[in-house]
Amino acid sequence: MSAETDMIKLYSGRILALAADMPRTARLVNPTATAKKRSPLCGSTVTVDIVVKDGVITEYGQDVKACALGQAAAAVVGGNIIGLKRDQVQSGRDQLVAMLKNDGAVPDAPFSDLEVLQPAKDYKNRHASILLAFDATLAALEDSTASA
Template identity: 60%
Template sequence: MSDSDLIKLYSSRILGLAAEIPHLGRLPAPQGTARKRSPLCGSTVTADVVVRDDRIAGFAQDVKACALGQASAAVLGAVVIGRTLPELQAARDALQAMLKEGGPVPGAPFEGYEVLLPARDYKNRHASILLALEAVVEAMEAAQAAA
């Protein structure tokens, strides 16, 4: 990867998001929890959720990832409260399609993922970018299964 490729990939916007991740930490009494890990790079995201009326009412995330994984977690954290499982599954699937198949940016309210469009060309970064959405989907599934 050349220096100009790195500069493009790690834009100031991505680095800014990585520095300001909403809902960092853990919930004291989550209804659902999931930990996802990228085997390629070792990045991990743990998501805790509280669900009311089939929507996320409480959310926290423990993010130990590269700047791209952190930026992804920041985009999610900004819009996750109030979301339903189908909305989160659709966002996860759309983000995966955007990265792996050249699909469009996920729709509102997840359009902030457009900042990660330059990562399409770096397949070894895709798993880290997907971790936050995968973790929150799995945590919400666990919460609903326990209800």
């Protein structure tokens, strides 16, 4: 398979559709916590605002400046994050890492749509961007518990 064919496969219509229709792109006015994460390799950034009540994410906003792969991952995270607790977010991230780096299974629901990113496992330089939404969310959750 040629490199051009590989890139076409990597940036599938489904990935581009997720990137184009990202939910929760408005920043929150009064978040419980905010975190920004940046991929040093490509410069992608994700800033996440959350409101947490009783350990559960009740509001979520994100500002995503990333490649289509990072945007697609942020779209899946943003579309499924409300109602989750820290351990569920961590589990989703861990499963995504296993899928990308260790040929692991697709993440469980509510993050099973991350399956679309399976072709990215062969592009290690894209992994950090794909993980940014999870990393920023987990950092914000950490800040929210530290300040509680």
